[in-house]
Amino acid sequence: MSAYILYYHRIYPASPAPDVTLDLFEWQMKYLKKRYTILSLDELLAYIDGKVKLDRPGVAITFDDGWFDNFVYAYPILKKYNIKATIFVSTGNIWDKRLVRKRIDEVADISILDRPLTVADGHLNALAGDRSQFLTWDELREMQESGLVSVQSHGVTHRKVFSDDKSSGILKEDSRWVYSSPLPGVALGEGIYPVKSGLVSRSFSPNVGSWESDEEMEKRIMGELAESRDRISTEIGVSPTHLCWPWGEYNELSIELAAKAGYSACYTTEAGTVTVDSDRMAIPRVSSSGGKMKFIKRGLVYSNSTLSRVYRLFSR
Numbered sequence: 001m002s003a004y005i006l007y008y009h010r011i012y013p014a015s016p017a018p019d020v021t022l023d024l025f026e027w028q029m030k031y032l033k034k035r036y037t038i039l040s041l042d043e044l045l046a047y048i049d050g051k052v053k054l055d056r057p058g059v060a061i062t063f064d065d066g067w068f069d070n071f072v073y074a075y076p077i078l079k080k081y082n083i084k085a086t087i088f089v090s091t092g093n094i095w096d097k098r099l100v101r102k103r104i105d106e107v108a109d110i111s112i113l114d115r116p117l118t119v120a121d122g123h124l125n126a127l128a129g130d131r132s133q134f135l136t137w138d139e140l141r142e143m144q145e146s147g148l149v150s151v152q153s154h155g156v157t158h159r160k161v162f163s164d165d166k167s168s169g170i171l172k173e174d175s176r177w178v179y180s181s182p183l184p185g186v187a188l189g190e191g192i193y194p195v196k197s198g199l200v201s202r203s204f205s206p207n208v209g210s211w212e213s214d215e216e217m218e219k220r221i222m223g224e225l226a227e228s229r230d231r232i233s234t235e236i237g238v239s240p241t242h243l244c245w246p247w248g249e250y251n252e253l254s255i256e257l258a259a260k261a262g263y264s265a266c267y268t269t270e271a272g273t274v275t276v277d278s279d280r281m282a283i284p285r286v287s288s289s290g291g292k293m294k295f296i297k298r299g300l301v302y303s304n305s306t307l308s309r310v311y312r313l314f315s316r
Contacts, residue, residue, distance in 0.1 A: 003058030057303035
């Protein structure tokens with residue numbers, strides 16, 4: 001038997017929604033509970049190491065970034081079905097406010113609860129200083145203390161850097177949030193450059209026309225990995241050992257630095273099956289987006305290593 005990992009971002013109370021709706025999320029959890037062995041990431045690592053045998057296909061549930069709806073809408077469903085999950089948080093975006101918001105299991109009418117913005121708008125708000133679309137540390141502590149949810153690292157800034165000094169065109173509205181992190185205040189129509197995750201690339205500064213050195217890059221990446229680890233440890237009381245690569249981007253250097261920072265497993269957004277002896281520092285995950293039939297198909301394919309290999313071969 002093999003396993004796979006699902007990744008989520010935002011859970012919306014109802015359609016229309018650019019991501020998974022509450023009804024669909026509950027249906028997914030009920031479906032998985034009946035047909036799969038739900039694994040924590042620590043249990044998944046034990047399986048990779050050959051210490052755990054699966055009697056039926058396994059699946060692990062993960063959420064990226066640390067959005068407030070993970071607590072307000074998703075957490076009550078996880079509790080209802082006793083499902084373990086992991087939230088990878090970008091610590092620099094967590095809302096520094098003493099607050100625990102009402103959840104769907106605490107109100108009679110869920111329409112009174114906040115509706116999530118798009119991922120792009122949520123990040124743009126955070127760059128402008130408004131982090132209310134993200135979880136608070138109080139909410140994260142409550143979930144961690146439940147024993148169902150594990151809080152792990154997604155870095156600090158979740159930012160891109162300019163990775164080339166040759167212009168790639170001008171900024172368009174649909175990509176504004178991606179380019180607002182390497183160049184704060186960038187306006188529509190301004191010149192932009194190719195970008196990569198800040199955890200994998202040297203940074204080019206177009207304002208001064210210079211590159212950071214290899215030493216500066218390594219110090220910056222290592223500093224972010226350590227800062228995220230230490231902040232989670234201080235706030236939650238548990239030092240994270242799992243790291244999710246922002247945008248799924250990683251390279252040999254980032255893997256080396258993650259290991260030095262104390263992370264024993266890292267996760268991508270590359271679809272694939274998790275098997276015994278999978279590379280711990282580049283573990284694949286599968287998107288949760290789409291309708292019910294796509295969700296069922298993905299589970300059948302990616303929880304079976306043979307089907308997964310055949311599917312990838314014919315999907316090229």
